[in-house]
Amino acid sequence: MSDLRLLTGGEAVAHAMRQIDPDVVPVYPITPQTPIIQTFAKLVADGRAQTEILNVESEHSAMSAAIGAALAGARTMTATSSQGLALMAEVVYIAASMRAPIVMALGNRALSGPINIHCDHSDSMLIRDSGVIQLFAENAQEAYDLTVIAPRLAEHPDVLLPVLVCQDGFTITHSAEPVELLPDSVVRDFIGDYRIPYSVLDVREPTTQGPFAMPDYYYEFRRQQAAASEASAAVFAELGCEFAQLAGRAYGEVEEYRLEGASTAILALGSTAGTVKDVVDELREDGEPVGLLRITSFRPFPAAAVAAALENVASVVVLDRADSPGGTPPLRAEVAAALYGSGCRLSGAVYGLGGRDLHPADIRAVFAGAAPAHIGLRGEACRV
Amino acid sequence: MAELTPWQHLPVAGAVRPDTAIRPVTGGWRTGERPEADLPACVNCLLCWLYCPDSAILVEGESFNGFDLDACKGCAICAEVCPVGAIAMVAE
Numbered sequence: 001m002s003d004l005r006l007l008t009g010g011e012a013v014a015h016a017m018r019q020i021d022p023d024v025v026p027v028y029p030i031t032p033q034t035p036i037i038q039t040f041a042k043l044v045a046d047g048r049a050q051t052e053i054l055n056v057e058s059e060h061s062a063m064s065a066a067i068g069a070a071l072a073g074a075r076t077m078t079a080t081s082s083q084g085l086a087l088m089a090e091v092v093y094i095a096a097s098m099r100a101p102i103v104m105a106l107g108n109r110a111l112s113g114p115i116n117i118h119c120d121h122s123d124s125m126l127i128r129d130s131g132v133i134q135l136f137a138e139n140a141q142e143a144y145d146l147t148v149i150a151p152r153l154a155e156h157p158d159v160l161l162p163v164l165v166c167q168d169g170f171t172i173t174h175s176a177e178p179v180e181l182l183p184d185s186v187v188r189d190f191i192g193d194y195r196i197p198y199s200v201l202d203v204r205e206p207t208t209q210g211p212f213a214m215p216d217y218y219y220e221f222r223r224q225q226a227a228a229s230e231a232s233a234a235v236f237a238e239l240g241c242e243f244a245q246l247a248g249r250a251y252g253e254v255e256e257y258r259l260e261g262a263s264t265a266i267l268a269l270g271s272t273a274g275t276v277k278d279v280v281d282e283l284r285e286d287g288e289p290v291g292l293l294r295i296t297s298f299r300p301f302p303a304a305a306v307a308a309a310l311e312n313v314a315s316v317v318v319l320d321r322a323d324s325p326g327g328t329p330p331l332r333a334e335v336a337a338a339l340y341g342s343g344c345r346l347s348g349a350v351y352g353l354g355g356r357d358l359h360p361a362d363i364r365a366v367f368a369g370a371a372p373a374h375i376g377l378r379g380e381a382c383r384v
Numbered sequence: 385m386a387e388l389t390p391w392q393h394l395p396v397a398g399a400v401r402p403d404t405a406i407r408p409v410t411g412g413w414r415t416g417e418r419p420e421a422d423l424p425a426c427v428n429c430l431l432c433w434l435y436c437p438d439s440a441i442l443v444e445g446e447s448f449n450g451f452d453l454d455a456c457k458g459c460a461i462c463a464e465v466c467p468v469g470a471i472a473m474v475a476e
Contacts, residue, residue: 099397160396198399208400220391221398227391 007179009140009172010035013079013105013165015179016147017051018043019187022103023074023194026054026065030084031117032169033107037079059084063091063102070100071209072201075151075194078102081169082109085123089130095162096131097225098210101154101196102162104132105147108270108321109169110354118355119169121269121322124298125330131225133163133232134299136269138255140177143167145249146296148182149239151191158231160196166298168271170355186246229300236297253302255294256309258284262291264367265310267335268319269295272351272358276319279363290367295331303338310344317366318348319358319375351375407454410438414458417473419451425470432462432471 007015010032017025017040027037037053044051056062062078070076080088085106095102110120124134133153137143143165150163167173182190198207213221233253244250255273258280259265266276273294283290293309293316295302310316316339320329328336332348339346349371351358356376365371372380395401426448433441433448440456442449451462463471 097397197396206402208405209397211398211400213398216388217394217398220389220394223391224394224396 003181009143009167011039012140012144012179013147014039016144018049021049022077024069024076026062028059030081032173033079033081059088063088066102067100073199076102079105081107082123093130099160103150104164106166107169107173116354120353125322137167138273140179156235171271253297254305257292259291263289264315265291265313267293279360301334306338315345320350321352323350349375409454411454420474422470431465435465
């Protein structure tokens with residue numbers, strides 16, 4: 001019997017957390033993540049999850065406590081946004097390096113300044129190179145589904161890395177949509193028991209963890225961590241198939257949408273993909289050969305899958321919801337590397353910074369080759 | 385010095401088990417003074433053992449049994465916490 005509810009992305013993730021029932025959740029509130037922990041804290045207070053919620057004094061402390069809990073043998077989750085992730089960043093690198101399988105829910109929000117509470121992807125891009133796996137949801141259902149998949153991915157013995165499940169702030173975190181929840185028992189059976197190779201509290205097998213590494217070993221540990229990120233791609237593919245059998249919804253590192261016969265394709269992350277799909281459907285009605293390639297896994301980046309999906313596409317436009325002043329926006333840089341040497345014509349645009357809307361008309365302009373390099377920015381001339 | 389290990393064979397995240405750890409000799413860090421015990425004065429309270437940051441206090445059963453000078457960095461905390469003045473810092 002399907003359990004279809006009207007939930008915001010934040011509430012949907014809180015229900016995934018209730019079903020996962022993590023042992024420990026150290027967390028500090030921040031808009032637009034707050035509805036996640038607010039909803040979850042109420043579920044815990046009502047006795048519907050047994051989690052120990054630690055009300056810490058900052059996100060730096062939240063992540064520090066999360067590492068201790070995860071390595072002590074407790075399934076651990078946390079949630080944050082924007083400045084919270086920025087404050088966490090120092091410890092996020094350490095969590096990845098200590099191979100702590102912490103699941104992090106992110107409500108994507110622009111980094112200050114100017115201070116802003118609305119969506120862009122600058123926060124997750126800030127920790128792009130931390131070693132953390134980054135999955136981007138397109139809507140509330142995907143935020144729920146990816147959160148259910150995340151503990152299995154994080155805790156897999158070939159992976160043992162934090163997993164960041166990204167959902168666009170407000171657009172997903174605060175928008176109510178029909179979301180199908182799996183039965184609690186199905187989620188519990190899917191995620192199974194929490195296991196890590198070494199527990200810091202195991203007095204029979206004592207270990208020192210997070211040791212100092214001199215020039216003779218630091219590089220080897222960084223390589224080991226990068227290898228785990230690379231190995232996670234195959235694990236995510238397996239889990240996506242296993243999850244599809246339970247839920248009827250399949251997940252992979254990319255989603256190809258109407259790319260068959262497409263001569264122009266847009267690449268995007270997150271909720272924007274939903275708007276692009278609508279525009280693709282309209283343009284396909286008119287006989288325009290257009291399509292979408294949505295990136296679900298930004299880290300590890302699915303370069304081979306991107307190149308394969310776009311093999312027969314003449315023109316690719318990458319939409320970045322984050323900028324890199326003085327350089328190439330992050331998604332475009334990845335796609336450029338993935339397509340290097342192919343005959344594909346690559347261009348890109350930045351859009352939606354600080355929550356600026358991207359309208360269907362903007363996307364039609366992108367497909368028509370008439371969009372500026374900074375979509376929706378006042379004072380920006382159209383590209384020639 | 386043991387042969388350096390390739391990344392594929394290192395324990396996950398560098399977790400160090402006692403059987404794989406090389407015991408560093410930190411006694412060479414002392415800068416001219418080492419602790420010396422006046423055994424007849426010692427009351428075996430083991431505060432020195434509790435406070436030593438380098439596990440350099442040797443204990444036999446429940447009795448103080450001297451210093452591990454390979455580990456002792458000469459910080460003098462033991463001499464400071466000894467309630468009966470049984471530990472003094474002396475020139476090496």
